[in-house]
Amino acid sequence: MTTTMKAARWHAANDIRVEETPIPAPKDNQVKIAVKFTGICGSDLAEYTHGPQLIPVDKPYPLNGHQGTTTLGHEFSGVVEAVGKNVTTVKKGDRVVVEPIFKNPESPFIATGEYNLSEPLGFVGLTANGAFAKFVVVEDYMVHKMPDTMTFEQGAIVEPAAVAAYAIQRSGMKMGDTVLVTGAGPIGLLTVQVALATGASQIFVTDLSESRLKMAEEIGATHTFDARDKDIPQKIKEMTGYGVDVFIDAAGAQASFDTGVDSLRNGGTAVLVALFGKDVVHDALNQTLRELTIIGTAAYRNIFPETIALISSGRLPVENLITSVISLDEVVEKGFDALVNDPSEVKILVDVNR
Numbered sequence: 001m002t003t004t005m006k007a008a009r010w011h012a013a014n015d016i017r018v019e020e021t022p023i024p025a026p027k028d029n030q031v032k033i034a035v036k037f038t039g040i041c042g043s044d045l046a047e048y049t050h051g052p053q054l055i056p057v058d059k060p061y062p063l064n065g066h067q068g069t070t071t072l073g074h075e076f077s078g079v080v081e082a083v084g085k086n087v088t089t090v091k092k093g094d095r096v097v098v099e100p101i102f103k104n105p106e107s108p109f110i111a112t113g114e115y116n117l118s119e120p121l122g123f124v125g126l127t128a129n130g131a132f133a134k135f136v137v138v139e140d141y142m143v144h145k146m147p148d149t150m151t152f153e154q155g156a157i158v159e160p161a162a163v164a165a166y167a168i169q170r171s172g173m174k175m176g177d178t179v180l181v182t183g184a185g186p187i188g189l190l191t192v193q194v195a196l197a198t199g200a201s202q203i204f205v206t207d208l209s210e211s212r213l214k215m216a217e218e219i220g221a222t223h224t225f226d227a228r229d230k231d232i233p234q235k236i237k238e239m240t241g242y243g244v245d246v247f248i249d250a251a252g253a254q255a256s257f258d259t260g261v262d263s264l265r266n267g268g269t270a271v272l273v274a275l276f277g278k279d280v281v282h283d284a285l286n287q288t289l290r291e292l293t294i295i296g297t298a299a300y301r302n303i304f305p306e307t308i309a310l311i312s313s314g315r316l317p318v319e320n321l322i323t324s325v326i327s328l329d330e331v332v333e334k335g336f337d338a339l340v341n342d343p344s345e346v347k348i349l350v351d352v353n354r
């Protein structure tokens with residue numbers, strides 16, 4: 001019997017190796033999944049280029065003791081291979097996607113339903129071994145069944161789509177509202193798709209990359225701007241009458257934050273989704289006098305079922321964001337390096353059985 005499998009493992013920044021590693025076995029409350037497709041996420045890329053960020057290197061992750069070298073991959077679909085003896089929610093053969101966020105059972109935020117706020121924050125594929133491998137083991141509460149109408153490729157995009165869906169939900173966006181999304185990476189583009197599905201009337205998108213702006217237009221953005229354009233707020237105010245109702249920051253820099261705040265209508269709402277790399281300067285008096293609402297979002301909560309339903313209904317065509325499907329052996333060169341060097345790449349999936 002084979003006891004090892006190939007996996008893409010993070011050893012240090014700029015050091016991800018595809019190598020043999022033991023096949024994991026599920027504990028009593030865990031589920032072992034045979035992985036189908038796994039997407040490369042911006043947070044994986046951050047671990048690659050300047051990690052560790054969330055990977056526990058200096059001390060173990062308290063909820064499971066994981067530390068050091070880590071198999072990445074938290075956006076994935078697959079089939080249940082085996083379950084621990086306490087697991088009743090899924091069985092061998094079920095097609096599933098995984099909500100990879102850990103819940104600390106002792107956190108007060110579990111009782112309130114705000115499990116994404118429980119500390120310490122952790123994810124499969126960062127604070128536990130993930131799904132750039134043939135098999136992965138996850139906690140039973142993370143597993144969601146996939147409808148038969150949903151493909152495994154779509155399943156691998158549920159997780160980032162949930163980030164976008166949660167951002168739009170938190171914004172309070174209403175039918176007919178106007179929306180600005182700064183940053184046309186996977187999360188920004190998924191946010192455009194969710195805003196469209198929710199009934200936005202105009203969707204503005206900014207980015208530095210021409211190819212990403214082109215993709216934004218292809219999936220339904222009504223207007224796109226080079227992020228370096230200084231007149232974006234003025235142009236948006238001309239087109240909307242008084243500014244956008246909702247601003248989603250999926251870029252996470254001073255320039256995108258300023259552009260968004262200046263483009264909001266008085267009384268509008270900003271949602272910060274991006275993982276800001278640096279502090280931003282914020283004019284609090286301006287926020288007060290214009291009655292702006294600024295909301296942070298940490299991943300998602302209680303939104304996987306809705307996201308799965310939207311995708312399987314065809315109203316959220318997330319598969320349109322897939323620009324490449326590669327093998328596990330190609331994950332560094334044609335995956336991580338391609339995403340660093342080529343802005344025309346948006347969502348790259350790894351077919352782990354290829």
Ligand SMILES: [Zn+2]
Pocket residue numbers: 041042043074075159160
């Ligand atoms: Zn992700």
